[in-house]
Amino acid sequence: MGWLDVFRSNDKKTSAQTAKERLQVVVAHRRGGGGDHPAYFPQLQQDLLAVLRKYVQVGDDAVQMEIEREGDLEVLELNITLPEDSRH
Amino acid sequence: MAKIIVVTSGKGGVGKTTTAASFAAGLAMRGNKTVVIDFDVGLRNLDLIMGCERRVVFDFINVISGEANLKQALIRDKRHENLYILAASQTRDKDALNQEGVERTLNKLAEDFDYIICDSPAGIETGAIMAMYFADEALVVTNPEVSSVRDSDRVLGMLSSKTKRAKEGGEPVKEHLVVTRYAANRVGKGEMLSLDDINDILGIPLLGVIPESEKVLNASNSGTPVAMEDNADAGQAYLDLVARFLGENRPMRFTEAKKKFLDRLMGR
Ligand SMILES: Nc1ncnc2c1ncn2[C@@H]1O[C@H](COP(=O)(O)OP(=O)(O)OP(=O)(O)O)[C@@H](O)[C@H]1O
Ligand SMILES: [Mg+2]
Numbered sequence: 160m161g162w163l164d165v166f167r168s169n170d171k172k173t174s175a176q177t178a179k180e181r182l183q184v185v186v187a188h189r190r191g192g193g194g195d196h197p198a199y200f201p202q203l204q205q206d207l208l209a210v211l212r213k214y215v216q217v218g219d220d221a222v223q224m225e226i227e228r229e230g231d232l233e234v235l236e237l238n239i240t241l242p243e244d245s246r247h
Numbered sequence: 248m249a250k251i252i253v254v255t256s257g258k259g260g261v262g263k264t265t266t267a268a269s270f271a272a273g274l275a276m277r278g279n280k281t282v283v284i285d286f287d288v289g290l291r292n293l294d295l296i297m298g299c300e301r302r303v304v305f306d307f308i309n310v311i312s313g314e315a316n317l318k319q320a321l322i323r324d325k326r327h328e329n330l331y332i333l334a335a336s337q338t339r340d341k342d343a344l345n346q347e348g349v350e351r352t353l354n355k356l357a358e359d360f361d362y363i364i365c366d367s368p369a370g371i372e373t374g375a376i377m378a379m380y381f382a383d384e385a386l387v388v389t390n391p392e393v394s395s396v397r398d399s400d401r402v403l404g405m406l407s408s409k410t411k412r413a414k415e416g417g418e419p420v421k422e423h424l425v426v427t428r429y430a431a432n433r434v435g436k437g438e439m440l441s442l443d444d445i446n447d448i449l450g451i452p453l454l455g456v457i458p459e460s461e462k463v464l465n466a467s468n469s470g471t472p473v474a475m476e477d478n479a480d481a482g483q484a485y486l487d488l489v490a491r492f493l494g495e496n497r498p499m500r501f502t503e504a505k506k507k508f509l510d511r512l513m514g515r
């Protein structure tokens with residue numbers, strides 16, 4: 160480490176680190192969980208899509224799901240993106 | 248028996264054709280009889296990169312439809328007697344590629360060649376699937392950039408579900424990561440994903456790293472695969488990649504930023 164580093168803030172994330180973290184989430188998601196998601200995850204996602212499509216036209220990636228774990232609490236986080244013109 | 252290798256990526260413009268041309272050239276330079284096929288029907292470019300655009304009379308689609316035979320359509324490289332190219336059609340649409348026709352052509356080529364390199368079009372549709380369908384191995388070309396890495400992951404998903412090997416439940420297609428347009432100085436500054444980052448995310452073995460290099464554009468201007476150029480960093484990187492593919496142990500090069508004098512002084 161050079162002496163100039165003293166003046167640099169160390170806790171600032173580089174943009175490459177941000178990119179990596181975001182990619183790890185999408186890749187784990189596509190791969191059906193990367194070991195972290197329950198086995199029913201992909202099927203649940205498909206079922207939710209099917210239900211949604213009774214009412215609105217959405218693409219294959221409209222339903223994003225994540226499991227958040229905090230201690231022994233598990234939260235299923237569901238993110239549904241509607242198309243822009245879905246309100247009429 | 249010939250080995251079929253697809254050069255694929257999902258995302259467009261990441262360096263598939265550049266890689267297919269130099270990979271094929273490198274294999275041929277090492278004494279392997281090699282043919283490189285352009286699967287980008289309607290948008291052919293491999294002929295330009297290989298410098299044989301004025302010698303294309305018949306193309307891959309002519310062969311599939313029976314309008315020409317392979318002997319008529321194969322173009323022999325003027326620099327290396329082991330290297331051949333099969334051009335894509337400029338006029339037809341991608342529906343002209345049918346699975347039986349592709350299989351028939353590949354089988355015929357396999358009688359004669361050691362390596363068959365398939366240059367895939369971008370995207371995840373028919374053309375890309377056709378290019379990977381019969382592959383034994385795959386070079387997944389990725390730039391250190393978010394959308395390219397994500398698309399490579401999708402392509403990995405296709406290799407393990409949409410190929411002949413996947414459908415017939417045989418041994419899976421062997422996957423190799425090729426990182427191209429790597430700018431080591433930007434990686435050093437934390438502005439661009441590093442090799443380790445990409446490796447961590449995609450989890451397939453790294454076959455080679457090709458630096459971002461102006462030599463690539465120069466080579467394409469003159470219709471020479473960059474691997475055939477002397478003193479081109481990107482060309483050397485492709486030759487290393489070929490050597491590794493053939494089982495040699497070669498350390499990665501061009502992965503460290505060149506340090507500026509002032510940086511060295513300050514120990515950065
Ligand atoms: N290592 C490199 N350094 C600098 N430029 C590069 C490098 N590799 C490729 N390029 C440039 O990137 C552009 C796209 O390359 P190329 O045609 O090989 O990509 P592609 O993946 O085949 O594109 P497409 O998806 O359209 O088929 C070209 O202009 C090429 O010169
Ligand atoms: Mg191309």
